[in-house]
Amino acid sequence: xxxxxxxxxxxxxxxxxxxxxxxxxxxxxxxxxxxxxxxxxxxxxxxxxxxxxxxxxxxxxxxxxxxxxxxxxxxxxxxxxxxxxxxxxxxxxxxxxxxxxxxxxxxxxxxxxxxxxxxxxxxxxxxxxxxxxxxxxxxxxxxxxxxxxxxxxxxxxxxxxxxxxxxxxxxxxxxxxxxxxxxxxxxxxxxxxxxxxxxxxxxxxxxxxxxxxxxxxxxxxxxxxxxxxxxxxxxxxxxxxxxxxxxxxxxxxxxxxxxxxxxxxxxxxxxxxxxxxxxxxxxxxxxxxxxxxx
Amino acid sequence: xxxxxxxxxxxxxxxxxxxxxxxxxxxxxxxxxxxxxxxxxxxxxxxxxxxxxxxxxxxxxxxxxxxxxxxxxxxxxxxxxxxxxxxxxxxxxxxxxxxxxxxxxxxxxxxxxxxxxxxxxxxxxxxxxxxxxxxxxxxxxxxxxxxxxxxxxxxxxxxxxxxxxxxxxxxxxxxxxxxxxxxxxxxxxxxxxxxxxxxxxxxxxxxxxxxxxxxxxxxxxxxxxxxxxxxxxxxxxxxxxxxxxxxxxxxxxxxxxxxxxxxxxxxxxxxxxxxxxxxxxxxxxxxxxxxxxxxxxxxxxxxxxxxxxxxxxxxxxxxxxxxxxxxxxxxxxxxxxxxxxxxxxxxxxxxxxxxxxxxxxxxxxxxxxxxxxxxxxxxxxxxxxxxxxxxxxxxxxxxxxxxxxxxxxxxxxxxxxx
Numbered sequence: 001x002x003x004x005x006x007x008x009x010x011x012x013x014x015x016x017x018x019x020x021x022x023x024x025x026x027x028x029x030x031x032x033x034x035x036x037x038x039x040x041x042x043x044x045x046x047x048x049x050x051x052x053x054x055x056x057x058x059x060x061x062x063x064x065x066x067x068x069x070x071x072x073x074x075x076x077x078x079x080x081x082x083x084x085x086x087x088x089x090x091x092x093x094x095x096x097x098x099x100x101x102x103x104x105x106x107x108x109x110x111x112x113x114x115x116x117x118x119x120x121x122x123x124x125x126x127x128x129x130x131x132x133x134x135x136x137x138x139x140x141x142x143x144x145x146x147x148x149x150x151x152x153x154x155x156x157x158x159x160x161x162x163x164x165x166x167x168x169x170x171x172x173x174x175x176x177x178x179x180x181x182x183x184x185x186x187x188x189x190x191x192x193x194x195x196x197x198x199x200x201x202x203x204x205x206x207x208x209x210x211x212x213x214x215x216x217x218x219x220x221x222x223x224x225x226x227x228x229x230x231x232x233x234x235x236x237x238x239x240x241x242x243x244x245x246x247x248x249x250x251x252x253x254x255x256x257x258x259x260x261x262x263x264x265x266x267x268x269x270x271x272x273x274x275x276x277x278x279x280x281x282x283x284x285x286x287x288x289x290x291x292x293x294x
Numbered sequence: 295x296x297x298x299x300x301x302x303x304x305x306x307x308x309x310x311x312x313x314x315x316x317x318x319x320x321x322x323x324x325x326x327x328x329x330x331x332x333x334x335x336x337x338x339x340x341x342x343x344x345x346x347x348x349x350x351x352x353x354x355x356x357x358x359x360x361x362x363x364x365x366x367x368x369x370x371x372x373x374x375x376x377x378x379x380x381x382x383x384x385x386x387x388x389x390x391x392x393x394x395x396x397x398x399x400x401x402x403x404x405x406x407x408x409x410x411x412x413x414x415x416x417x418x419x420x421x422x423x424x425x426x427x428x429x430x431x432x433x434x435x436x437x438x439x440x441x442x443x444x445x446x447x448x449x450x451x452x453x454x455x456x457x458x459x460x461x462x463x464x465x466x467x468x469x470x471x472x473x474x475x476x477x478x479x480x481x482x483x484x485x486x487x488x489x490x491x492x493x494x495x496x497x498x499x500x501x502x503x504x505x506x507x508x509x510x511x512x513x514x515x516x517x518x519x520x521x522x523x524x525x526x527x528x529x530x531x532x533x534x535x536x537x538x539x540x541x542x543x544x545x546x547x548x549x550x551x552x553x554x555x556x557x558x559x560x561x562x563x564x565x566x567x568x569x570x571x572x573x574x575x576x577x578x579x580x581x582x583x584x585x586x587x588x589x590x591x592x593x594x595x596x597x598x599x600x601x602x603x604x605x606x607x608x609x610x611x612x613x614x615x616x617x618x619x620x621x622x623x624x625x626x627x628x629x630x631x632x633x634x635x636x637x638x639x640x641x642x643x644x645x646x647x648x649x650x651x652x653x654x655x656x657x658x659x660x661x662x663x664x665x666x667x668x669x670x671x672x673x674x675x676x677x678x679x680x681x682x683x684x685x686x687x688x689x690x691x692x693x694x695x696x697x698x699x700x701x702x703x704x705x706x707x708x709x710x711x712x
Contacts, residue, residue: 005525008521008522011521012518015518015520015521016518018517019515019517022515120353121350121566121570122538122541122570124569124570124572124573124574124575126572141551143549143551146549214545215517215542215545215546216514217538217541217542217570219347219538219570225512226514229514256518257517257518260509260518260522261521261522264507264508264509265508265509265510267510267513267518268513
C-alpha cells in the first residue's frame, strides 16, 4: 500500500465530503416527507431518476444547464403535488403500509415509463463547460463540478433551514411535525402543508438526480441504489430529522471514503454495519426523536 | 389349369380398390414421413438478458441472431430444414437462465442453445445443457468455460477468452504506454479472470503492478478510490469490469483528471456502453473488443454482415456484443451443415481437429479440444468527439490480432487429454 500522507488523507476526506453531499441531497427529501407526512416514500429513487431525465431532456432543448436546473425542481414539484393530491391523500389515516405499497408500485411505474419514453440505454450527459476540469487546492486537485455540487447542497440546506426555521409557513411545518392534530384543531389547513412538503421533497429528489447525472450517468434504474443509500442515511440520522440526514450523510461520505482507502472491498458494507450499530445503540437514529420509535 | 386358376386369390373390384388405396397411402406415408421430419425447423434457444443492465447489448444480439437465421435459411438450411430462433429473457440471473433453458430444451424441444451475457450465467446454462446432452454455444467472455472441469462435449464458446483477448490488448498497451500498472477490479468472476489474464501478459512484457484495488460490483461512486490510484502514480490504469460500472468509473475518472496523469485501459470495450457514456467519458480509453464495424475495410465478410444488418434494420451498424449473436448462431448452423445433423454428438465430431469459417469478422476456427472459437481481437481506442466523423464513428482500430492458436491456452493447460 502506498504511504499514507496527510495530503492523501485530506483528499480522501474531501472526496468523502463531496460524496456525502450527494447522500445528503438524496436523503433530505426522503426524511422531509417522512418527518411530516409519515410516508415511507419508496418512489424516492424513481423521482431521482425522473429528475435526471427531465433535466437531460430540457438540456437537449435549451442547451443550458442552468435553465434545466430551474426547470427540474419546478416540474418535479408539480409531479409531487399531483402524486400527493390524487394518490397519497386518499390513503391518509390508514395503516402506514398503504402509502408504502403505493409508492413502491409508483416507483416501478415511473421507471417503466422512463424506459418506454427514453429507452433502456443510458443517455450521455456531461457537466457544463464552465464546471469541467479541476481546481487546485494547494497541491490537491479536485473536480470543479463536485465543488459546485458541495456549494449547491450547502446553499440548498441553508435555504431549507431558513424556510423551516424563519418563516410562518415553516412554523406550521414544525408544529405539524410535532402534532398534526393540534395544528388542525387550531384551524390550519394541514392538507396544503402536506401538499407543499411532498412537492418540496420530490423537487429535491429531482435536483439530486439531475446534479448526479454528470457524475453517475443517466439510466432508468439509476435510482435503485440511491434509494437504499437514502434510507440508510435517513435511518442513521433519525427518521424525519433534516439535521440528522445532513450529519449522517456527510459522516457516511467520509467513512465510506476512508474505508475505500484501506479496504475498498468493504466500502459498501460499512454503511450497513454502521446502520446496524446505530439501530442497536440508538434506535431513533443520531438526531431522531425517541417517540418516533415504537 | 382350371384348378390353378381357381386356387389363385380372387380379387373383387372393391378389394382391389381398398388394397390399392391402402398401398398408395402406405407408400405415400413412407415417402412423406422423412419429408415431414426434414421440414421441422431447427430450433435454436436463445436466452439473453433482455431486461437488466445489459438489455441494450442483448437486444442487439437478438437482432444479429435473427439475421444469422435468415442468412442460413436463404442458403437452403440444412438439406431443406430451416432454422428458427426462440428468444427468452434470462434477466442476467443464473437460476432464471437455467429455468428458461430447461423450458427451451424440454418444452420447446430446442435442438441447441446459444446465448448468455455473463460469465456466471453461461456457466450455469452450460451445466444444464451438459446434463441434458444439448449443444450450447456460450457468448460471454470466460476462461473457465474452456477448462476441462467445466467443459463438456456439448460446450462451445463463441465469446472470447480473456486469456487471449487481454493477451492481445496487453501486448499493445504494455509495449506502447508504460509498464507501471494499477488495477481497478470488480470483485467477481469477470474481474478476477481479467486480472489473471493481465498478469500473464504483464509478466511476459515486463509490466509491474503497482496497485490492486478490489471493490464490490455495482458501486455508484468510484471517487473515493481515486486518491490511492493517484498516489501510486501508475502509467496505466486498467479498469476490469463491464457495463454501467465501467461507464461510471470512466466518467468519474475523467472528472477527477486521471486521464491527464495516466492512460486508461478497459479489459472489454463495448460500443453500446460507449454510446451511453458519451464521447467525453470514454475519450482515448483503450480496450479489447470482438468486433467493430470498421473491420469491413479489412474483411469482405464484415462488409457483407454490416450491409445485411443495415438493410434489415434500416441503417445502423451491428454492435460488438450483437455480432456475438450472429457468430454464435451462424457458426453452429454451419457446423450442423458440415455434420449433416443437429445432434450434439454429430456436431462435436464434426469439429474434428478444428472447424474453420469466415462469417463476419475474418477467419475463425473452433478448436477441437475445447470448442473455443479462435478469432481476431480488436484493440480499439475510443475517439474524442472532435475526431468523430459521424455518430457511429466511435472507435479507432489500433490493431487487430488475427486468430492464432498459439495465443490460446494449450489444451493440456486447460486439462484436456491431448
